[in-house]
Amino acid sequence: MESIISDSYAVHFNENAFNSLNAHLAKKAYSIIFILVDENTHELCLPQFMAEINGDYQFEIIEIESGEVNKNIETCVGVWEALSELGADRKSILLNLGGGVLTDLGGFVASTFKRGIDFINVPTTLLSMVDASVGGKTGVDLGSLKNQIGVINQPIMVLVIPDFLNTLDNRQVRSGFAEMLKHGLIQDKLYWEALKHAESLEDMKKHILSSIKIKNNVVLQDPTEQNIRKILNYGHTLGHAIESYFLENDSKETLLHGEAIAIGMILEGYLSNKLTNLPFATLEDIKTTFLSKYEKVEFLEEDFENILKLMKYDKKNSHGKVNFVLLKEIGNPVFDIEIPVELFAKAFAYYKV
Template sequence: MDSIISDSYAVHFKEKAFQALNSHLAQKKYSIVFILVDENTHELCLPNFMAEISGEYQFEIIEIESGEVNKNIETCIGVWEALSELGADRKSVMINLGGGVLTDMGGFIASTFKRGIDFINVPTTLLSMVDASVGGKTGIDLGSLKNQIGVINQPVMVLVVPDFLDTLDNRQVRSGFAEMLKHGLIQNTAYWEALKDAESLEDMKNHILTSIQIKNKVVLQDPTEQHIRKILNYGHTLGHAIESYFLENESKEMLLHGEAIAIGMILEAYLSNKLLGLTNESLEDIKTTFLNRYDKVEFLNDDIDNILKLMKYDKKNSHGKVNFVLLKSIGEPEFDVEIPVDLFSEAFAYYKV
């Protein structure tokens, strides 16, 4: 796979990833190379990663606990303190080896420590490879509210090594695949159709480059999400609210990001049908495709009421209005769409059928 080069960072794949990393480390001569891991990537990924590094450097490993529940300021404080105790300075670098939670949080920690040190993202999940580690969004949650605190700051580089995906369970793979399906829905009908035929992990690996190219193309047009980049949030306005609700509610089983976003995409496809003319055929295609891959989740009326209340915290909102990304057709999104309140209950009723 060819590397994706932009003005501010590069995405390198497979063997080229470690070639680029080794060349960069030799050139920059960082004072200390910090590697941020969680308990899973420490055991399953770090040994293979370290085996590919050539040259002698001072390495320090910092481990955090995995999971969205730990994507908070307390974890950041712990890492900032560790960096200080281990002698980090502005000539240090942080390599974030993990999934989307870790790359989001690691990027934020690096961007704010001593007003910013270099960081490199090495995504180890499908979700982080095609979405979270690319585009410069860093941040943490505020309580159960997703990504409320953060900055947009690009990594030095992103290294995509698909072999790391072999360490994942099927549920984690499916979670990441939801974001790939989103890329088809917002940009490319042919890609949407191709992804519907992807069954195995190897099939999905073959589409990683296309998904990153789609996201990168959008990000380059609008790095700070003032206009066109908003289309990457299709399914996320309701999806993030669902994810937050299931995270904070102890009586509910927590949903992975992609599982919640898959529901959001079905709900927002219904809204698209009612407001923007998305055809009935496309609506049914979207619903069937997601429900064939993701278990249907039960929503009680109280659940729906509380989910809708959480939407007021969505980052795309402006002047007190909840803004949605909807589809005029598959591959043709429209952003900043306001929704009549009565349509939300209809959308959930459609999902339940």
């Protein structure tokens, strides 16, 4: 695959990824190369990754626990302390080998340790390949509230090795695929139509480059999310609130990011039909597509009320207003749309039917 050039870094694929990494490490002569992993990538990805690195360097491996529940400042403190104890200085580098939780957290740790050290993201899940590792967003959750603490800071490069996806279970793959479907909805109807027919992991691998290009093109227009970049949050205003609620509620099975965002895209599709004239047939197509790929989740009335309360913490909000990204049609999104409160119950009712 061809490399994708962003504003200050490149996304490299497969053999070119390792060639670029080796050339960079040889050129920079870092004092210590730190590799951040979780228990899964330590076992399943690190040996293959290390086998591709050429040169005699000092390596230190730091392991954190996997899962959104560990994407918090306490985990960051643990990594900062490990870096200090292992002798990290401003000439060290952190390689983040893992999914979106790990690359988000690792990027934030690197951006703040000694006021900033270099980092490289090596995403190992479909979600992190097409979404979390591109665009420079780093950060952690505040309790159950998604991505409340963080900075926008670019990695040195992103290395995408699709073979790492062979280590994932189907649920994790589907979680990442939701973000790819979102890319079609906000930018390209033909891409949406093509993705609807992707069933296997091999089918999805073929579209990774296209999804990264779509996200990168949007980010290049608006690196700090002042306007057009907000469209990447389609499905996320309600989706993040749903994800946070299921994460903090012991009586609920925790939803993966893509599973919650898939629900959010149906709900915000309904709002689009009511407020921005998204055709009803298109809304039905969106709902049918997502429900064919993601199991329907049951919502109780008290769930609905608590989810709405969590929306006030969404990062796109300003001046006390909850702002949404909606669709006029597939490939034509609009942002900063306020929603009449009475429509939320109707959106959940539409999802439940």
